[in-house]
Amino acid sequence: MAVTSENGRRTRIQQENRERILKAALDMFSRSGYRGTTLDQIAAAAGMSKPNMLYYFRTKQELYQTVLQETLDDWLTPFAKLDPQGDPASELGAYISAKLAHARINPKASRLFANEILQGAPLLEDTLKGPLKDLVETKSKAIRTWIADGKMAPVDPLHLIYMIWASTQHYADFETQMDALEGTEPGTRDKRFEGAERTLFTVLFNGLKPR
Amino acid sequence: MAVTSENGRRTRIQQENRERILKAALDMFSRSGYRGTTLDQIAAAAGMSKPNMLYYFRTKQELYQTVLQETLDDWLTPFAKLDPQGDPASELGAYISAKLAHARINPKASRLFANEILQGAPLLEDTLKGPLKDLVETKSKAIRTWIADGKMAPVDPLHLIYMIWASTQHYADFETQMDALEGTEPGTRDKRFEGAERTLFTVLFNGLKPR
DNA sequence: GACAAAGTTGACCATTTGATCAAGATTAAA
DNA sequence: TTTAATCTTGATCAAATGGTCAACTTTGTC
Incomplete structure (x- = not known):
């Protein structure tokens, strides 16, 4: 099941968490580059577990491209x-x-x-x-x-x-x-x-x- | 045993191989950064095995710092x-x-x-x-x-x-x-x-x- | 040519890391 | 309150990767 429903609408939690993740990802990627950044680091910086983060962005690539x-x-x-x-x-x-x-x-x-x-x-x-x-x-x-x-x-x-x-x-x-x-x-x-x-x-x- | 003897002199083979490794390392590191580059890639680009390369530069860090x-x-x-x-x-x-x-x-x-x-x-x-x-x-x-x-x-x-x-x-x-x-x-x-x-x-x- | 030093590598190991999954917790609509 | 959808995570996996080691080959000196 995709994280956003077919109509493209996002729940309050989705909104907040996506934002937190993207901010953390920009912090880490901009400093260490794609390969130099680990999903654990981003998840920690976003204050959530790695699997939870991957619930919002299915792969590292997808997260990076979005940022x-x-x-x-x-x-x-x-x-x-x-x-x-x-x-x-x-x-x-x-x-x-x-x-x-x-x-x-x-x-x-x-x-x-x-x-x-x-x-x-x-x-x-x-x-x-x-x-x-x-x-x-x-x-x-x-x-x-x-x-x-x-x-x-x-x-x-x-x-x-x-x-x-x-x-x-x-x-x-x-x-x-x-x-x-x-x-x-x-x-x-x-x-x-x-x-x-x-x-x-x-x-x-x-x-x-x-x- | 260190790769260069105490007197710091280098053999012909050391000279050549160090140069080849450093060139390959610059190629890879400059394109992909430290974390984005693997020792396998550098060794392949230098045309030698990874253990052999590590015979000349003991760690990835040491190689990077030299370059x-x-x-x-x-x-x-x-x-x-x-x-x-x-x-x-x-x-x-x-x-x-x-x-x-x-x-x-x-x-x-x-x-x-x-x-x-x-x-x-x-x-x-x-x-x-x-x-x-x-x-x-x-x-x-x-x-x-x-x-x-x-x-x-x-x-x-x-x-x-x-x-x-x-x-x-x-x-x-x-x-x-x-x-x-x-x-x-x-x-x-x-x-x-x-x-x-x-x-x-x-x-x-x-x-x-x-x- | 003998032999010690230098050079070389396949096989292997421990750790890191991206990704999965099943099971449980929370949220929100009825 | 019920219930289905959404959200969350510990445990786990497979692949990638830095590094080691023992065994073998080559080189240079006498």
């Missing part, structure tokens, strides 16, 4: 909002801010995603080659238009996008390294994100000014 | 070469080129490193908090001097360093994503690295011009 899919949606949203009608400074600025906010608020999602890409993205291939690719092409076109209109310096849109992704996600994915370099006194993390935004704005805006 | 340490040295070298006496454009330019070259030629080393940081860098903590931290502080000082001398725009050195690390390493760590977005026809990869260098130079140099 991954949910984080991926978060990841795509801000990029889709980039508006070709706006001007580059405010649009790219808003995008950078959104990406940094995501790295600050939900670093685990970013790490899970990074982990998956590092392993060769076996489960992400379809999304990357489909929806993401389409999105990238659309946004690249917008950037090219901005350039043609003399609103920003001529740079390859693709590499500009990579640069923004890289230097924002870095604050989530490499947080361990930054903590080691800067220490972890309270407040350090917030200051870091402020500094990141200031520096990215300075470099990118001056760097992309039309000339 | 990690070797890649780490590569990672640190170009950064150490950044010369405060030079001018920012040529020094940072050379550094960016070196980092991109490293990402192009040895992406596996970069991925192994990224993997380790993502997992919380349990084995790298000492290096990060010691040698790397010292290096970062030294180079930050150099950048601050450049700024004080009016040779470049005022930006937080730490975040500038992060930005350079992020946007160069990205070309190794997220290669899978880029391949999915751009396809994998022959030549694509080389063109990508050219475009990366061009774009990074444009954005960073214009972005960091003194004003």
